[in-house]
Amino acid sequence: TPGHANPVPALANAFHSEAPVVNIAGSADSPNLGRGAMQEIDQVGIARPVTKGAWEVPSPERIPEYVGLAFRTALCGRQGPVHLTIPHDYQSAEVDASDFERYAPREYSVPTKVMADVERVRQGLEFLNSAERPLIMAGSSAGATADPDEVRRLVETTRIPFVSEDSARALIPDSHPYSMGFGYLPLNRAAQLVREADVVLMLGKRLDYTLGFGGTPPFAQGVKLIVVDPSPAQIGRARSADVAVLSDLGPACSQMADEATKLSWIERSDWMDHLRRTHEEWMAELYEQASASTPMHPMYVSETLQNFLQEDAHITFDGGDYCHFLRASIPRERPFRFHNVSSFGMIGVGIAYGMGAQAALPETQCVVAVGDGSFGFNGMELDTMVRHNLPVKILLGNNSIWGIDWQIQKGIYGRPVWTDLAEGTRYDLVAQGLGAYGDYVQSAEQLEPALKRAFAYDGPALLNIEVGQIISPVAEAAIDRKMGSHG
Known part of the structure; x- marks a missing residue:
């Protein structure tokens, strides 16, 4: 049908x-x-x-x-x-x-979790304990079943730095001393230091294109990989694991935390200082771009928006260059409050994601950062938000281009082709026509007052924000490799 x-x-x-x-x-x-x-x-x-x-x-x-x-x-x-x-x-x-x-629904709605082989857990912990520069990377499967408290217990017991992405984002808060933030390498220079790690614990993170399929780069030659995954097909898909732990991430994290308490763990001060300093320098470099220029830099939008965000706000990022800056820079303190376009890179999902998040979390502040190109796919769902009184706040970055594709074409071929959009499109009037609040933000001094009005409005609101055509670190990385991959 x-x-x-x-x-x-x-x-x-x-x-x-x-x-x-x-x-x-x-x-x-x-x-x-x-x-x-x-x-x-x-x-x-x-x-x-x-x-x-x-x-x-x-x-x-x-x-x-x-x-x-x-x-x-x-x-x-x-x-x-x-x-x-x-x-x-x-x-x-x-x-x-x-x-x-x-076939009464007794267990299938909450299936029994598969536990790990305790000997494999112990073997993995021995690798981590003897490492000089260990790192933990958490991905989607960890976000699906791992208890944030158990992940935190594992990290604090082992004293190992931690990065996370996708649904695992902020399983421990970004402010935690062992958190090095976002795990997507092009958007976090500290995460790129995986190239120096001698042992890496993969908690439900696939060795896919975002990690070079487990090769060098981004990993060091001779790195030891401990792969914890619920899928036997995934564990050795891109490369063999030095320790393969077949388990759901929920019980595996608890088992690892329990077994870790039986060992003595040291503070690797030099490694931690190196990671922290790199992360701090990276964030400072991002925020140096947050000047009140016109058209605005996406980092100015990010910095100004953060003054309005509650700690448990749910944020969806949908789009290319504009959103890359925001998701790289907006800290996350609570788990399950981060949505992105996934490794598939399908844009246009943000309005629906934000609407679903608001329906599931009616008392929570829900925000969508969306590019002008992405908005075109499902922007009419603002009508659904209005009809169901879902007060999602949408920050549309209007740079009048298909951002990342425009930048990659320009960088590799010298000129963009068919990736320009019309300048000055009034998406705010579209929102108003559908019954939502809409505002047009054309200069930096207009942004804060517009945000105040949008967040005070009791219903869905869209800010049509003119931003500059600024190349993101993701596009720069793609151009450097002279290919169109976004990983």
Whole structure:
């Protein structure tokens, strides 16, 4: 059906984000499938490449069985989306109630977590304990199941510096002495010091393109990798692990913290000072760009916005160059308050993310930083925010270009092609037309008063902020490699 075709990009993004979405779609009546039924397509075949599993329910009696299968698959191991097709005639069929009792939802909604082999845990800790320059990197699977208190206990017991990204962002707060902030290498020079680490503990972080598939660079020659992951396929996918720990991250972190207390750990002062100094210098370099110029630098938007953010604010970043500056510089003190476009890099998701966050966290301040190009994909969902009174605050960075692509084209080929947008587009008037608050911010002195008005407004608000066409560290890194990869 067209209804199934529409969310396929969302399923692809959920797949990379490791989001346990259960997608259910109807179809034509089962007797007519395969002979040109109304709106007929191969729904399972379309969904299979972008989900952990996709099935068509074979009979009405087996709907409970397949619903249970869908939830277990979505929530176990490395989490991710699944798809079910339920033909139209099954939805009104009568079945015996006993069929439902057989598959009553007892455990599949919160599946039992798989624990780690304690000998592997001990082996990994011995590597860490003997290291001179250890580092912990946390990724999405840690964010899915790890208890922030247990992660903090592990870090504080071992005295090992920690970086995090995606849904694991701020499992320990950025202000913690062992936190070195954001784990995405192009946006944190301290994280780039992974090249000097001799032992790295990967907590649910994939060795994908963002980490050079485990090669050199960014890792040092001879580095020891301890990989903790719920997926046996992922553990050795890019390179062999020196210690492979197959486990959900929740129990694994607790087990590692428990076992770590049985060892003596030293403070690696030189290594910690090196990381802290590098991180502080990096942040200072970013904030040096936050001048009150016109058009504004994205860092000025970041610095000014932070005066209005509550500690537990949820922030979504959707876009390229403009958003890269904000997500690199806005500290995170609470876990599960950070959304990004994922390793898939699919822009246009921010408005929907912010709306979902506000619906899930009605008492929490929810903010979306979005580029002008990204806003074009789903900006009309402001209408949904208005109808449901979801007071999301949207800071649209209007630089009149498809930022990162424009910069990469210019840097590699000398000129951009088809990546310019119209100047002065009045996205604020679009917001007003949909019933939200909209304001046009054209100069630095207008930003703070506009933020005051937007945050005081009891409903969704959009600030259309003119920012400069400033190249981000991510685009600079891509140009340096003379390729279009964003990793």
